Amino acid sequence: MNIPTIVFLVIGLFIFLSCFFTVKQQSAVVIERFGKFQSVRNSGLQLKIPIIDRLAGRVNLKIQQLDVIIETKTKDNVFVKMKVSVQFKVIQEKVYDAFYKLEYPHDQITAYVFDVVRAEVPKLILDDVFERKDDIAIAVKRELNEAMTTYGYDIINTLVTDIDPDIQVKNAMNRINAADREKTATEFEAESARIRIVAKAKAEAESKRLQGQGIADQRREIARGLVESVEVLNKVGINSQEASALIVVTQHYDTLQAIGADTNSNLILLPNSPQAGSDMLNNMVASFTASNQVGEAMKNYKPKPKPKSDFTHDQNNPDEDDK
Numbered sequence: 060m061n062i063p064t065i066v067f068l069v070i071g072l073f074i075f076l077s078c079f080f081t082v083k084q085q086s087a088v089v090i091e092r093f094g095k096f097q098s099v100r101n102s103g104l105q106l107k108i109p110i111i112d113r114l115a116g117r118v119n120l121k122i123q124q125l126d127v128i129i130e131t132k133t134k135d136n137v138f139v140k141m142k143v144s145v146q147f148k149v150i151q152e153k154v155y156d157a158f159y160k161l162e163y164p165h166d167q168i169t170a171y172v173f174d175v176v177r178a179e180v181p182k183l184i185l186d187d188v189f190e191r192k193d194d195i196a197i198a199v200k201r202e203l204n205e206a207m208t209t210y211g212y213d214i215i216n217t218l219v220t221d222i223d224p225d226i227q228v229k230n231a232m233n234r235i236n237a238a239d240r241e242k243t244a245t246e247f248e249a250e251s252a253r254i255r256i257v258a259k260a261k262a263e264a265e266s267k268r269l270q271g272q273g274i275a276d277q278r279r280e281i282a283r284g285l286v287e288s289v290e291v292l293n294k295v296g297i298n299s300q301e302a303s304a305l306i307v308v309t310q311h312y313d314t315l316q317a318i319g320a321d322t323n324s325n326l327i328l329l330p331n332s333p334q335a336g337s338d339m340l341n342n343m344v345a346s347f348t349a350s351n352q353v354g355e356a357m358k359n360y361k362p363k364p365k366p367k368s369d370f371t372h373d374q375n376n377p378d379e380d381d382k
Contacts, residue, residue, distance in 0.1 A: 077109045082117075087154045091115040099154045118158055122148045122215055125165055127172045135184045137228050142221035143172050143199060145214065153211030161210040171206055172217075175199045185224060192219040 082088045082102045090097040092112050107114075125145045132138050145168055149157040161167060179195050180188060188195075200217040207214060224232070 074109045078106055080105055080107065080114065085120045087118045087120060087149075087151070089115040089118065089154065089158050096155065096159070101151075116158060118149055118154050120149055120151055120154075122146055125168055126220075127169050129173055129176045131177045131180045133180055133183060133185045133188055137185045138225055139180070139185070139188065140221075140223040141176060141180070141195075141219060142223075143176060143196070144218045144220050145172060145199070145203065146216045146218075147203075147207070147212050147214050150208075150211050150213050155211070156209070157211030161212075164207075164210070164212060167210070168203060168207065168212075171203050172199055175202045185228070189222055192222060195219055 080088070081104055082100050084102045086102065088100045088105070090100060090107055090112050092108075096115075097112060123146070125147070127143045127145065128140060129143065130138060130140050147168065157164070175198055176195065179198050183191060196217045196219045200214050203214040203217065
């Protein structure tokens with residue numbers, strides 16, 4: 060086999076193999092014949108006429124994402140940087156429009172995003188931009204769908220993924236937020252302190268009430284005991300004054316005994332002698348006797364009548380005083 064034959068066979072084999080090509084999943088290939096659109100081929104093994112047909116380009120049918128960073132101004136004159144993520148894809152039935160009608164789709168989408176965001180954000184103050192970012196995203200998606208569907212692109216979703224104000228504005232917002240939270244914390248602390256004070260006051264009032272009730276019950280029982288003691292002493296011929304004096308002396312010695320029982324007590328009673336009890340008893344008996352005498356004297360006392368005045372005034376003759 061001579062060389063020209065071998066060259067011819069190699070060229071023929073190359074031409075034969077160039078008739079076949081493959082298209083990946085979720086993509087499409089545009090075929091042109093002599094520079095004119097011929098067809099769109101989808102995924103799989105495809106056939107074309109060599110030399111006459113050529114692959115003009117491949118179109119990605121997957122969902123793509125374009126992140127657009129925009130700097131704009133709010134209604135209250137705060138500059139913010141916003142990041143808008145646009146998710147889009149080529150409509151499979153409109154591969155021709157996507158390939159031939161639009162040269163740079165990313166630039167086109169970016170331009171529309173800039174236009175919508177810079178039209179919507181200046182209507183809002185900074186706080187509303189954060190609260191209504193979904194409304195901004197919906198407005199961007201609506202505008203892009205109206206514009207890009209004509210070129211064979213479907214806008215799946217638009218998301219405002221970041222809002223970044225100027226650093227000084229962020230610091231001011233943080234200070235405002237910190238001050239507001241500090242105010243709230245102070246209010247809660249004050250309310251908590253008030254509740255503790257009220258609860259403590261109520262507890263003290265209840266304690267005082269119960270303490271007073273206990274003291275009153277104690278004194279009532281002491282008085283009842285004294286009455287019974289006096290009645291018992293009266294039955295054996297001791298009168299009430301002497302019985303009272305005896306009870307007082309007895310309580311005196313009980314008090315001294317209670318004080319002496321405490322080893323840590325530093326209390327000193329002056330005067331403190333064996334005659335103190337008898338002296339107290341004598342003084343009490345004398346006091347009771349004197350009080351009885353005063354009482355009897357007050358009962359027998361009758362006031363003297365006042366003397367009548369010698370001067371009489373004749374109301375019927377007022378000129379008599381002048382004579």
